[in-house]
Amino acid sequence: MRGGGGMLRVEGLRIAQGDFALSADFAVERGRRVAVIGPSGAGKSTLLNALGGYIDIAAGRIEVDGRDVTDAPPDKRGVAMLFQDGNLFPHLTLAQNVGLGIRPALRLSDAETAKVHEALERVGLAEFADRKPGDVSGGQQSRAALARVLVQAKPLLLLDEPFAALGPALRIEMLDLTSQVARDAGATVLMITHAPEDAERADDLIFVEAGRVDPPRPVADVMANLPEALRAYLGR
């Protein structure tokens, strides 16, 4: 058994960016869907970017799936991440974009091509495989990005509000699809959100404020007993 049940372990993490500092110490259980919530500028994106390996950390250790990935490059950390925008290359077709998730080369084997189409079908984009991102709707772009996450098959999925620009119904739909995709892949999910109703669809909740990261607690517990700061943030 790897990692003693902790899918993601963050130990003594410290990030310094000019005046801003963030520290975190927490673990996430395998298969959980964790909402990361907190005011703007609290450090939610910084935390996820650090977990993804996109920014330098000053100190600490990050373990994913029982493996120390503190110094690993973004693609070797067992992490897939969706950003607010720029999740697809506009000059490549949806199929090519998804294909890059399997192998950073566009010449795929027949089995791999089949996998790409399976993933596109899974998110309802089978007939859009040869379109470019600019030719499909925002929701369809999000689906294509999810299809890629599916083929990437990473144990940890980080969402930095990729669906923020979608309408409420579509956003909920995409979050559900994400949950299904994650469940199919057996992946753990960390997602930043501003909407309490989104947070309530998660299993656990991490509250981030002014560079301080609270360890995850079950959503039901938190909602039943809102801490002062979170209450202020939610306006309740």
Place this chain on the structure above:
Amino acid sequence: MARRAQPVSPWAGIIAAGFVVAVVIAAFVGIGQRIETTTGLRAAEWQAVRFTVWQAFFSALISVVLAVPVARALARRRLPGHTLLVTLLGSPFILPVIVAVLGLLAIFGRNGWLNTALGVFGLPEVSIYGAHGVVLAHVFFNMPLATRLILQGWQSVPAEQFRMVGQLGLTPRMVFRIIEWPLLRQVVPGAFALIFVICLTSFAVALTLGGGPRATTIELAIYQAFRFDFDLGRAAVLSLLQLAVAGAAAVLALWILPPIALQTGRDRAVRRWDAPSLWGDVFWITLAAGFLLLPMLSIALSGLVGLFYMPFSVLTATWTTVWVASVSTVVLLVLALPMAAWLAQAKWGGAEALTLLGLVASPLMIGTGWFILIYPYVSPTAFALPVTALINAMMALPFAVRILLPPMRQVFNDYGRLSMGLGLRSLALWRFVLVPRLRPQIGFAAGLTAALSVGDLGVVALFADPDVATLPLQMYRLMGAYRTEAAAGAALVLVALAFGMFWMCDAWGRRHAAG
């Protein structure tokens, strides 16, 4: 804070830059070995330094100032022939010096079209010779380049911003303040510095249109020291002086350059809701087109007659030239792409000044230095063409990097994290992301290099093999043998070839532009 990981390893770029530096330093070392006595700098040379800086400053200033309204007009209007005009904008820059001078004189000279027209209306003759002539010629050469660089900046403004302008009903003055001024501050200092440096190294144009020794530049003094006085010490000192002036200009430009602010937008065709003055734009486009195209037209007309007198050897020379230009272009891309990637990811872009080395260190200096170095081992004649190709590529390097850098930064900004997350690196990243995203700029840079290489006489003249001639060399030989008409024909072939190669690369870039 330093970026933790970079999508492209900076090492390839650093090695490319190191290579350029090494080529120049080695040339200095070669020359240093043979310096015996030197007379040092004389009063006349200090006067040359002053004139050089003066003319380069005004040439660059006027080129850039005129390029702004032209680029703006081209950015927001699509008049008939738009694409052709934008392509033609690359052409004056690549003309061989003597061809361009004769073309300009056909329009602005004593018997030129302008003075003929003035004469018809009984107006006094206008003389092109003098400091203003030098500036006019340099503007002719470089304004189109400035226009393309600025136009590129204009086209990088996301469509969303212009949509916002339309929505808010902003006046042109407000558009200028909110969108265009910040944009110009990003683009203009770089373009200015580049043109300043090209004009620094001008020599035959400055002398001829400057009307005499008043218009002596440092480059002429270098030429004199190398070829006439054979005073290698003075030549080296003057070369260093030229490097210092260019370096100072580059540092100044980078200092003026504001911190890079990137703007994210989607790939959408720009539709403009501002642009009130149609006639203003038409005026600027027509003026620029006339100024640039009339001399070209006169070159074409005088060349047509000469085509019949042209010897067969011009065709063989054409083949050699195509070969040299192609090699130059490949060398350029091998140097420029990694360097641009390195600089695009660097926090401080100051290292871009290194790209200027090849342009400022006079080709004569590099050629002579390398001649001294390789002569003991192999015949320099055998290396005439490869060395010419290398030096041409190095001369084109600053332009290529300037063209590639801003969009490269944008690509790293927009797709850097995504690429890293997917493990796209080195060749895969170039293939699937950078090359497709930067295709228009790569095409433009490659075209510019190919054309520059076609038009440049280069160091091939220093130690040419009599049986292997490039087109410009053949053209000069024809002129030197009284065959003025045949030379005009060769010039036309040369211009057509330069333009053809430029067009091929540029069109390749724009046809399949990512989107």
Place this chain on the structure above:
Amino acid sequence: MKYALTLAATLAATTALADTPVLTVYAGDYFTSEWGPGPTLETEFEKICACDLEWSTGDLVPRLLLEGERTKADVVIGLTSDVTAKARATDLFAPHGQDNSALTLPIEWTDDTFLPFNYGHTAFIYNETTMDAPPASFEELLALPDDVKIVIQDPRTSISGLALVLWVQAVYGDKSAEVWESLSDNILTVTKDWSSSYGLFTDGEADMVLSYTTSPAYHMFAEEDFTKKAAIFPEGHYFMVETVGKIAGTDQPELADQFLAFVMSRDFQTIIPTANWSLPSALPQADWPEGWSELPLPEKVLFYSETEAAELQADAIETWRAALSQ
């Protein structure tokens, strides 16, 4: 590795041609181009020498200075009188071994290192159809109205430009500065090399161009255009000569001597006029090609020896520069 291969290939090629010795002659670029005398001379010489004549082009003196003792040249052709001093100082040259008395130059030639093979004089060329009153003397040239424009070459970058400042020096001596000042209104512009100047003239941009007394010959005999004339001045014209020299360390001394003898031969001398558009150095006027003896030539010839020229050169150029920079 590649170098070794090239070397091997070169050796192989050399062995194959072992029975044909190679004579390497350095020459100016214009000389060996297909419009210069090079190709014809090569054919003619190879008929008599049982050798392979190879031209190697470039800047002669800078190249010799760079190469020094290791030079591959056996013979150097095209050294003008203003660079012979520098060439002599390299100590690379051997006596030419030809009889100077066979020369037919308008001046006496005593140099036994550098052998003249052609000559000409500086002159201003004009088009008689567009110029009503061409100057008949240097004095008249100075008195030309301001709207008559002349294009000249820069003495710092061009041999003919240098000859011009020496010409003015030879005619006017200490008054050179005033001469340049009075000429400055007529000087349209100064170009880097002869070709550019001549291009401006043929394009009609300038009324007169600094060139050679032999320039009209090209238009007459190659184009049948008789409108281009050289203005001949009684004050005299500056003499310009091109020479050939033998490298002392040559590995083909016999061939080199044979080439120098060839230079003095009738074959060589009759090729020069129409191939190089200049006057032959060792051919009586009666033997010049048809029409050439009718070419107007100056009565008086001015010339500085290389030592005199070397002494005067820097000051003469500075006088020119200072006067035209005002």
